[in-house]
Amino acid sequence: MTLDLPRTTDEILTTDLHLVQSFADLNALKQSGARTAIVAAEGAMVRDSDGNELIDGIGGLWCVNVGHGRREIIEAITEQLQTLDFYSTFYSFTHPAAAALSAKLAELAPGSLNKVYFGNSGSVANDSAVRILHHYYNRLGQPKKRLVLSRQGAYHGSTYLSIAMTTPEYSDGWSRAEGLVHYLRKPHYWHEGDGMTEAEFLDALMEDMRSRIETLGAENIACFVAEPIMGAGGVIVPPKGYHKRALEICRDYEIKYISDEVVTAFGRLGHFFASEAVFDIQPDIINTAKGLTSGYQPLSATIMSDEIHEVISGPGGSFLHGMTYSGHPAAAAAGLANIALMERDEIPQKAQVTGKLFEETLKGLEDIEIVGEVRGSHFMIGIELVKDKATKTLFDPDLNIGMMVAQKAQSKGLIARPLGHILILSPTLIMTPELIARTGAILRESILEVMASLKAA
Structure with a gap:
């Protein structure tokens, strides 16, 4: 039996209007472009309904440890x-x-x-x-x-x-x-x-x-x-x-x-x-x-x-x-x-090595002006974005700085989880050094571009 599922982005998002999503701003989801439909996944990557290949930087939600599509x-x-x-x-x-x-x-x-x-x-x-x-x-x-x-x-x-x-x-x-x-x-x-x-x-x-x-x-x-x-x-x-x-x-x-x-x-x-x-x-x-x-x-x-x-x-x-x-x-x-x-x-054992590489790569972002602290361990990292690093002053919550960076990162091929002024990364545990480096590069570009837009405003 083949299920009769919506296929195009418009069909999926129209059907999705009946779905109540978890921990979401339901009013904001009424706006066009506020939702992303994920339609396929393999390894450390997922694909959205528009055909974009994205690094699954949140591992589904802290959980797809061995990667997607494991037969x-x-x-x-x-x-x-x-x-x-x-x-x-x-x-x-x-x-x-x-x-x-x-x-x-x-x-x-x-x-x-x-x-x-x-x-x-x-x-x-x-x-x-x-x-x-x-x-x-x-x-x-x-x-x-x-x-x-x-x-x-x-x-x-x-x-x-x-x-x-x-x-x-x-x-x-x-x-x-x-x-x-x-x-x-x-x-x-x-x-x-x-x-x-x-x-x-x-x-x-x-x-x-x-x-x-x-x-x-x-x-x-x-x-x-x-x-x-x-x-x-x-x-x-x-x-x-x-x-x-x-x-x-x-x-x-x-x-x-x-x-x-x-x-x-x-x-x-x-x-x-x-x-x-x-x-x-x-x-x-x-x-x-x-x-x-x-x-x-x-x-x-x-x-x-x-x-x-x-x-x-x-x-x-x-x-x-x-x-x-x-x-x-x-x-x-x-x-x-x-x-x-x-x-x-030996995925846990390998994660002891690649997880430390992931941690060190993301902690390297602390040289950016608005990155106050990068914390966590191995494949569990939080990036705190601050208006003033010296005083640890946060951005105005209405700005939703985490969402701004997450959206910029997604446009470049990485899904990250915004949590107010914090960005959370919890990818699959099968990330290669190349994917880890790419993740770090996307995050750096995204944060710098958001920072530049704030200064220009």
């Missing part, structure tokens, strides 16, 4: 659908793909993180982690332990609970679960350091954490949730040693530590999981999605410790949480094929 994953999904198209993992049912993927994740995850609950998005993974921990503490006779510690600048999803765990800027004008989540200081030294050394700033962050715990009462706090590197909050790398010291504080106060690796896992920082390999911690729960299937199927995983599972699986209770599509056969098959491909081609 191994497509064929694994097809074979699975031909064998078992769907069956749920509710009640006492299971199936080979979900069983095998859960075992593989337990093998890859650090320490005693051996039990896996599947969802279909990072939002669901983070939401599930909190719900599971609330049940865990109920089972232990500690029902007051419900509060969640998050951070200013965090992004943990868009469900009613996970958006509450996300920095307030992402829910401006919207409602969310109130009263459960409390925010710690943003760990962004460049903006928040206030003349301190980085070590002094780290001490201040840890003091803020201890003070907040003491104020709220450790007996009321279930968990602390943290991205190893903040993603959609601006690609913020915390001071060295931050996560290890935060985990020690959590242990002191008997608070569970959730590591949100929805972005950082599956090779983006050069390892299958970054928590232990990069940041030297073994959290109580790791949440992942995106790179788990490289975006070929929607799938997430909440990976919990044996100790948590032992409590929630004891006699006298049921696991009253579940999604119809948890562990979907095709999604699980995609995850297995994706991991097998990564292991065969």
Whole structure:
């Protein structure tokens, strides 16, 4: 069967008027030329409906780690659908793909993180982690332990609970679960350091954490949730040693530590999981999605410790949480094929080298007058654009400087993600040195041209 899809740009964008797009200015999308239709993809590139070949500088959205069009994953999904198209993992049912993927994740995850609950998005993974921990503490006779510690600048999803765990800027004008989540200081030294050394700033962050715990009462706090590197909050790398010291504080106060690796896992920082390999911690729960299937199927995983599972699986209770599509056969098959491909081609190991080249290439843009800071690690980079580098003064938000640079870059063959005054790059992990150099050159040209237009205005 051949699907009857719109083909031309006009047909696609006319049909698209019925689609509500995520995190978009819906009013702005009514304007002509505001939308781009992507119609094909291969490797590190995508093609729009006008035939333009573009470097996928955002990896779909942090997720197409192994690149587009990988036949191994497509064929694994097809074979699975031909064998078992769907069956749920509710009640006492299971199936080979979900069983095998859960075992593989337990093998890859650090320490005693051996039990896996599947969802279909990072939002669901983070939401599930909190719900599971609330049940865990109920089972232990500690029902007051419900509060969640998050951070200013965090992004943990868009469900009613996970958006509450996300920095307030992402829910401006919207409602969310109130009263459960409390925010710690943003760990962004460049903006928040206030003349301190980085070590002094780290001490201040840890003091803020201890003070907040003491104020709220450790007996009321279930968990602390943290991205190893903040993603959609601006690609913020915390001071060295931050996560290890935060985990020690959590242990002191008997608070569970959730590591949100929805972005950082599956090779983006050069390892299958970054928590232990990069940041030297073994959290109580790791949440992942995106790179788990490289975006070929929607799938997430909440990976919990044996100790948590032992409590929630004891006699006298049921696991009253579940999604119809948890562990979907095709999604699980995609995850297995994706991991097998990564292991065969040594993609995480290669990303340790090419990712550092990408990082160094983009950090070379800091010599431009309006580039205040280039931050991140490997294939996860944020470029902050400022009106005055010396004072770190930002451009007027109405100018939307990030969008100006992103549009200029797209016209030159690169998709980058604008986030106010920040430009985010999270490409596929198969970028060659030549594509990395081209990306850096396009960004330099685009920023300089936008800067020149501002001076001429």
